[in-house]
Structures are given as structure tokens and as C-alpha cells.
Amino acid sequence: MLELKKVLCPIDFSNLAARELDLAVQVCEAFGSKLVLHHNVMITGVGFSKAWEWSEVHQGHAPSEGDAFKRLEGVLATLPASVQAEAKISSGSVAPVLLLLAEQLPADLVVLGSHGWSTEEHSSVTERIVEKSPCPVLTIQEGHEHAFRLRPQTGEPAVKVLVPTDLSDSAATAVHYAFELARRLPLHVTLLHVARDASAATAAERKLKDLTPSDLADRVERIVHQGKALDDILGTVDATRPAFMVVGEHVGGVFHRLFTQHTAREILHRASCPVWFVPHRR
Numbered sequence: 298m299l300e301l302k303k304v305l306c307p308i309d310f311s312n313l314a315a316r317e318l319d320l321a322v323q324v325c326e327a328f329g330s331k332l333v334l335h336h337n338v339m340i341t342g343v344g345f346s347k348a349w350e351w352s353e354v355h356q357g358h359a360p361s362e363g364d365a366f367k368r369l370e371g372v373l374a375t376l377p378a379s380v381q382a383e384a385k386i387s388s389g390s391v392a393p394v395l396l397l398l399a400e401q402l403p404a405d406l407v408v409l410g411s412h413g414w415s416t417e418e419h420s421s422v423t424e425r426i427v428e429k430s431p432c433p434v435l436t437i438q439e440g441h442e443h444a445f446r447l448r449p450q451t452g453e454p455a456v457k458v459l460v461p462t463d464l465s466d467s468a469a470t471a472v473h474y475a476f477e478l479a480r481r482l483p484l485h486v487t488l489l490h491v492a493r494d495a496s497a498a499t500a501a502e503r504k505l506k507d508l509t510p511s512d513l514a515d516r517v518e519r520i521v522h523q524g525k526a527l528d529d530i531l532g533t534v535d536a537t538r539p540a541f542m543v544v545g546e547h548v549g550g551v552f553h554r555l556f557t558q559h560t561a562r563e564i565l566h567r568a569s570c571p572v573w574f575v576p577h578r579r
Contacts, residue, residue: 298477298480298481299328299474299477299478299480299481300328300405301324301328301330301405301406302330302331302405303330303331303333303402303403303404303405303406304321304324304325304330304331304332304333304404304405304406304407304408305333305335305395305398305399305402305404305406305407305408306318306321306332306333306334306335306407306408307335307336307337307391307395307407307409308334308335308336308369308372308410309336309410310336310368311410312439313410313411313437313439314410316410316437317408317409317410317437318334318372319445320408320435320437320445320571321408322376322377322380323445323446323447324406324408324435324447325380325381325382326377326379326380327447327448327481327482328481330405330406331381331382331383332376332380332381332382332383333382333383333384333385333402333404334369334372334373334382334383334384334385335384335385335386335387335395335398336365336368336369336384336385336386336387337386337387337388337389337391337394337395338361338362338365338386338387338388362386362388365386366384366386369384369386370384372384385398391422392422392425392426392429395407395426396425396426396429396430396431399430399431399432400431403431403432404431404432405432405433406432406433406434406435407426407430407432407433407434407435408434408435408437409423409426409427409434409435409436409437410436410437410438410439411423411436411437411438411439411565411566423436423565423566424562424565427565427574430574430576431576432576433474433573433574433575433576434573434574435541435571435572435573435574436565436571436572436573436574437571438566438567438568443538443540443569443570443571444540445540445541445570445571446540447482447484447540448482448483449483454485455483455484455485455516456482456483456484456485456540457484457485457487457537457538457539457540458475458478458479458484458485458486458487458539458540458541458542458543459487459489459530459533459534459537459539459541459542459543459570460472460475460486460487460488460489460542460543460544461489461490461491461526461530461533461542461544461564462488462489462490462545463490463526464490464501464504464505467545467577468545468577469508469545470545470575470576470577471543471544471545471575472488472508472543472545474543474545474575475543476510476513476517478543479513479516479517480512480513484516485516485517485518486513486516486517486518487517487518487519487520487533487537487539488505488508488509488517488518488519488520489520489521489522489529489530489533490504490505490520490521490522491521491522491523491524491525491526491529491530492521492522492523493523494523495523498521498522498523501521502519502521505519505521506519520533527563527564530564530568531563531564531567531568531569534568534569534570535569538569538570539570540570540571541570541571541572541573542564542568542570542571542572542573543573543575544564544572544573544574544575545574545575545577
């Protein structure tokens, strides 16, 4: 059974942090997880916070550790009583610090907000965290107001989750992770495969059927399309509006082997819904 005992949520006190925190709280309430709020007081170069870079440029210094801890305490005071939480402060280069903390806790999930900077430096920070994280990473992009949820509201159907897969052995980890989520929560899982031609599509339909567990047969939908993986995945997200995607990686890293490096990067930065990345080594 899937257990998420600790959820690590790095925040930068920007507007995006409130949405990031909402995701983390929903996960903690659903799984009884402990929430670890984290802030890094020295973000060097381009990180995932426009707010702190603006502060450094215009005020000549980064927020002090004391100020940051007070702000984290203020955030802790707003959390539901049902969520156990603590705060942690660090300094240094953001990606290595966060990866080390995730390993030391150890975290079962990192909830990570991204401001979606288009520079290569920013992309490398976000991608390094996703690719090197010892645990799954749930990402959310600034500017995408798609509602994340794990449970439907009263009278609504099961929450929709999209799981694109290339049907490789490595990618199967994410598919089974999505099934584990569905066993814990009222989710409707859509498996999506984009085939290169009609023959491959027929074979993929059989493989997807074989992947579907009998206990979830009534809550798993299988879709096989022909076309370009990136266009089809993003188009399916816009058409079906899932609450989130579950995306896996191959041995060698999500950005080196999943579909293509370009496709994986575009999914991370362009998907209009949150993306739950699952490492193969999980």
C-alpha cells in the first residue's frame, strides 16, 4: 500500500507559494502525512523565485534567516489543525540543498512550484530537482490555474488523472504508482499511449489492457492515439482537464529518456495541470 509519511514543500513566499501549499496540504490530509515546509535564504543565480531575485537586485541583500523563519512560522499558523507540520531553513545553491534535504528526511514526496522562467539556467534547476529527487515530485506552474484535487466534491464523479506512458518496463513504475493512488483515493485513471502507426496502436491497446488490474477495471480508461507524443499529451490535458498527470521516467533520467528530452521539458513547463513525476528507482 502506498504511504506518504513526509511531504517536503519548499516555498518562497510568492503568490505561487499559496497554491503550492494547497497541494501539499491536500496530500497530507489524504495520506496523514507530516508536512515539512522549507525555505532557502540564499538562492544563487536564477532559482525558482522571481520574488527573491527581485529583492536581491533592488534591496541589495537576501532575506535574513530570522526573517524567513518568522514568515515560515506565520505560514504554519494558517495550516489546518489536522496537518502536523514543521519548518526548516537552509542556505546555499537551491537544487543541491533541496535534494539533500529530501534524502535526509527522507521525504516521500516533494511539492514544487515553478515560476516557469524560460532561461536555460532556470530550466536546469527545476529539471535537476525532478530528475535527481530520491522521491516523486509534484510540480505546479505559475499562471496555470487548473484546480488540483484528490477527492471529488459532493455529487461529482471521481477525480480524473492522466497517465501518459510509452509502455516500456521503466515507465511502468509510474503506471503502477497511479494505480496505488487510485486504490487509496476515488480517482479515475486514464492511460494514454501515443503510437507511431496503426500496427503499433493495435499492439498498444493489448498491452494497456493487460496492465489494467481487475480491481480497478471500472476506474481505468485506456486511450491510444497516433501522432506526436508532445502534441497529443498536451492536447489531451486541455481536452479532458485532469486534476493532475502522473509521469514516469526511464533508467537514465526523465529528461534524457522519457519520450525525448524536449518532450519531457515541455510537459513540465507547459502542462496546464500539475504533474506528479515518479522516478523509476522508487
